Amino acid sequence: MNPRPLAVVTGASTGIGFELAKLCAERGYDLVIAADEPEIEQAANSLRKGETRVVEIEADLATAAGVEALYDCVKRVARPVDILIANAGRGLGGAFLDQEFEGIRRVLDTNVTGTVYLTHLIGRDMRARGTGKILIVGSIAGFISGSFQAVYHGAKAFIYNFSTALADELKGTGVTITCLMPGATETEFFRRANMLDTEAGRSKKADPAEVARDGFDALMEGRQEIVSGWQNKLLALVSHVTPASILAWRNRQFSAPDKRM
Ligand SMILES: NC(=O)c1ccc[n+]([C@@H]2O[C@H](COP(=O)([O-])OP(=O)(O)OC[C@H]3O[C@@H](n4cnc5c(N)ncnc54)[C@H](OP(=O)(O)O)[C@@H]3O)[C@@H](O)[C@H]2O)c1
Numbered sequence: 001m002n003p004r005p006l007a008v009v010t011g012a013s014t015g016i017g018f019e020l021a022k023l024c025a026e027r028g029y030d031l032v033i034a035a036d037e038p039e040i041e042q043a044a045n046s047l048r049k050g051e052t053r054v055v056e057i058e059a060d061l062a063t064a065a066g067v068e069a070l071y072d073c074v075k076r077v078a079r080p081v082d083i084l085i086a087n088a089g090r091g092l093g094g095a096f097l098d099q100e101f102e103g104i105r106r107v108l109d110t111n112v113t114g115t116v117y118l119t120h121l122i123g124r125d126m127r128a129r130g131t132g133k134i135l136i137v138g139s140i141a142g143f144i145s146g147s148f149q150a151v152y153h154g155a156k157a158f159i160y161n162f163s164t165a166l167a168d169e170l171k172g173t174g175v176t177i178t179c180l181m182p183g184a185t186e187t188e189f190f191r192r193a194n195m196l197d198t199e200a201g202r203s204k205k206a207d208p209a210e211v212a213r214d215g216f217d218a219l220m221e222g223r224q225e226i227v228s229g230w231q232n233k234l235l236a237l238v239s240h241v242t243p244a245s246i247l248a249w250r251n252r253q254f255s256a257p258d259k260r261m
Contacts, residue, residue, distance in 0.1 A: 004051070006079045008032045008122065010061055010070070011088030012047075013039040015187030016137065019212030020085050025052040027216075032077060034070045035088065036060045061088045062109035067117045074122070080129055083219065084122045086115045087137040091152040091193030093201075093255060104151050111155040116162065123166075123175065130174040135219040136163045138181045140232050143239040145248040148255040149200075152193070156181075160225075167224045176222040180215035182206060183232035200254045206232075 007024040011017035012033035021033050021043070030053040033044060037058065044056035057073045060066035074081060089111045092103050119134060126132025139153075142160040146153025163179035170177060184190075186205040195201040211228045218226035227236045239247060 003079055004028055004030045004053070005082035006030050006032065006077065007083035007085065008034075008070075008074055008081050009085040009087060010034045010118065011137075012085075013037060013043045015189065016182065016185060016208045016211050016215075017085070017087040018043055019209045020087060020135070020216060021047055022209075023212055023216040024083060024085075025049065025054075029083060030054070030079075032057070032070075032074050034059050034061065034073075036062075036066075061114035061118065062106050063114070064117060067114050067121070070118065071121045081122050081125065081132065083133050083135070084119070084126075085135045085137070085219075086118055087135075088114065089137060089155075091149060091189055091195065093149055093190075093193045093195035093198060094257065095148060096150045099151075107151050108155055111152070112158050115159065119166070123170075126175045127170070127173050132175045133178070133219050133222065134175065135178045135180055135215055137215070138163065138179045140181050140183045140227060140236055140239070142181065143236055143247075144251055145244045146255060147248040147252040148198075148257070149193070149195075149251070153251070164224065176219075178215070178219045178223055179225045180211070180218065180228065181225065181232070181236070182211045182215075182228045183235065185211050195255065195257075197257045198255050203254075 007029040009021040012021040013035035025047050032055045034057045040056045044054045048054045059069045092107045138159040139156040141153040142156035163177050167177040184203050184205045185208050187208050190201040214228040227233045
């Protein structure tokens with residue numbers, strides 16, 4: 001009997017990543033899931049249903065050692081990776097000069113360096129096999145100069161640019177790259193980014209299950225990018241024809257803490 005296909009999902013303990021892992025399991029994939037906190041074990045237990053085999057690993061994907069620990073874990077499973085979902089990420093609200101550099105660096109190391117390193121390791125294996133699907137979770141923030149979330153928006157701009165370039169480079173190799181760009185979504189994100197006292201933190205948000213479904217469907221179709229939700233699609237279109245300075249000014253109203261408005 002052929003073994004079930006394997007999906008690797010990062011940041012699968014909560015939010016969009018957990019919902020993406022659930023969809024993989026429902027479609028018959030076994031899972032290797034990773035996050036930085038012990039909650040990943042609870043996520044693994046709830047994903048372990050029927051025939052779905054789940055291996056979880058607690059690894060800090062903001063570090064090279066954490067990314068390598070996840071890659072070693074995948075190697076120990078000794079099965080090729082059919083799907084990689086590079087979803088782990090975090091935001092950081094507040095004015096840039098008031099943020100601690102440690103937090104700033106963590107945003108860059110998780111969203112950018114860790115994502116790029118894991119994509120490099122697993123992407124090479126996929127290319128060697130001539131097959132594989134990679135979903136990288138960006139954000140519509142990547143289209144908007146994000147006053148009061150400047151580093152996060154810059155990181156997601158990198159992710160969009162990187163994903164699109166990679167999708168082109170890998171044409172004809174059997175490996176596809178899809179970039180999922182959600183807008184504000186009801187997850188732990190805004191609490192962790194210390195943004196509950198902002199318009200963004202209080203705004204009505206998308207259901208992470210719906211966002212995950214949009215991303216998963218686009219991944220299966222091998223699409224290069226997907227903006228989740230019609231309002232975000234509209235916002236993405238508007239952002240392409242609006243001066244960056246105006247986008248930054250508008251984002252101030254969305255992301256600045258109440259006392260800075
Ligand atoms: N929510 C939104 O409004 C929104 C909008 C657009 C894009 N996104 C993107 O969607 C992705 C998922 O975020 P979410 O909204 O689902 O937020 P979330 O509920 O906070 O989930 C983030 C996940 O990433 C993991 N993670 C964060 N830093 C990590 C690290 N250094 N090492 C390993 N795992 C780490 C978290 O695990 P631990 O708790 O163990 O650290 C958690 O599993 C992120 O890339 C985010 O930028 C979110």
